[in-house]
Amino acid sequence: MNKIPLFLVCFLSLSGAIIASKVSAEAGSLSVEDAVFRPGIGNRPGVMFFKLSNSSDMSxxxxxxxxxxxxxxxxxxxxMKDGVMRMRRLEKLTVDAQSSVLLKPHGFHLMVFGYTASEEKMSVTLKFDTEEQISFVPEIIAYGSK
Ligand SMILES: [Cu+2]
Structure with a gap:
């Protein structure tokens, strides 16, 4: 497992409440709801949150x-390790049959490195072990704006 540099440890604690957005996408039995992306300050990585649901009968x-x-x-x-919240990289994130996983501050999240803002909306594609994919466009939220 990769160790996350210490300077990132407190990074997410800056994040406030997430305002639910209407950003959502569906692909077969998979869906993404309320997707938000918060770019990092300067060249720090950003974080992405959403609700990921699996309506099928298999995980x-x-x-x-x-x-x-x-x-x-x-x-x-x-x-939580020795009283300190630390980020850890996962090889995969399992969504059980007929259930959802919430990516949220202080929990599961996507860490976005090298974000380049452009005129076009940011499109994100998730790939699954079933070879399924789902693409969505998150709402971009600046620090301190919400
Ligand atoms: Cu992270």
Whole structure:
């Protein structure tokens, strides 16, 4: 497992409440709701949150995410270790049959490295171990704006 540099540890604690957005996408039995992306300050990585649902009868695992507006996107979680919240990279994020996983501050999230803002909207594609994909356009939220 990759160790996340210490300077990132407190990064997410800056985040406030997420305002629900109407951003959503559906692909077969998979859906993404309330997708928001918060770019990092300066060249720090940004974070992405959403609700990921699987309405099928089999569990599915998110194995990668990518965007033409970012160099790299990783799946992360938070662990409490020695009283300190730390980020940890995950190889995959499993969504059980007929259930949802919420990516949210201090929990699961996507870590977005090398985000390049452009005129076009940021499109993100999630890939699953079932070879399914789902693409969506998150609402972009600046620090301190909401
Ligand atoms: Cu992270």
């Amino acid at each position: 599915k695992a998110l194995i990668s995410a990518n965007s033409t507006s970012a160099l790299k996107i990783e799946i992360h979680t938070h662990d």
